Amino acid sequence: DTAVSQTPKYLVTQMGNDKSIKCEQNLGHDTMYWYKQDSKKFLKIMFSYNNKELIINETVPNRFSPKSPDKAHLNLHINSLELGDSAVYFCASSPIGQPTSLANTGELFFGEGSRLTVL
Amino acid sequence: QKEVEQDPGPLSVPEGAIVSLNCTYSNSAFQYFMWYRQYSRKGPELLMYTYSSGNKEDGRFTAQVDKSSKYISLFIRDSQPSDSATYLCAMSVTGYSSASKIIFGSGTRLSIRP
Numbered sequence: 491d492t493a494v495s496q497t498p499k500y501l502v503t504q505m506g507n508d509k510s511i512k513c514e515q516n517l518g519h520d521t522m523y524w525y526k527q528d529s530k531k532f533l534k535i536m537f538s539y540n541n542k543e544l545i546i547n548e549t550v551p552n553r554f555s556p557k558s559p560d561k562a563h564l565n566l567h568i569n570s571l572e573l574g575d576s577a578v579y580f581c582a583s584s585p586i587g588q589p590t591s592l593a594n595t596g597e598l599f600f601g602e603g604s605r606l607t608v609l
Numbered sequence: 610q611k612e613v614e615q616d617p618g619p620l621s622v623p624e625g626a627i628v629s630l631n632c633t634y635s636n637s638a639f640q641y642f643m644w645y646r647q648y649s650r651k652g653p654e655l656l657m658y659t660y661s662s663g664n665k666e667d668g669r670f671t672a673q674v675d676k677s678s679k680y681i682s683l684f685i686r687d688s689q690p691s692d693s694a695t696y697l698c699a700m701s702v703t704g705y706s707s708a709s710k711i712i713f714g715s716g717t718r719l720s721i722r723p
Binding site for chain 1: 617643645647650651652653654655658695697709710711712713715716718
């Protein structure tokens, strides 16, 4: 039973198109994230949501729009895709900030990633 | 200058060797230090977590933090081929807030030769 699941795993698309990636977690966490990992493996935070509310919004182009319909889901929509958007996008969740013993480390639980290739 | 610097490798060592992986950082406010392991085509998984300075041991893995030098290390004893992965250091200023940003290093690719 997958804890953090992302779909699709692979996306190949043309420049200028719009695409979405979906993420769901069944861990009961309040906080979810989107991270971008480039070809050099550098993992950079893009957004975080806590209980459907946007908490962290890094300097990401506004072509990227996250949406959290409920605390178990965080989707990422990307408009007008560019070559530089090619990367692996990871969704993650964390018990950080929750008043439970699980919150002690603020550990991030990652999905398997969605590999986006823009041609 | 990036907040967290990590040698990308690749690092290749024979099975059974002791491996040392390191990161330096510039933000003296970091207090929580982590090591994540990422296998090929998978998401990162938390391996070790330490708060403030000192050592922490977990089986064959030892995490070391030297806040005065802004330097953290991960040691792997008796390395196994199954340890072959990319190791990412990570750190944050606060540990318990949902506004806490975890900043990652660029990862070191490690290969253990049988």
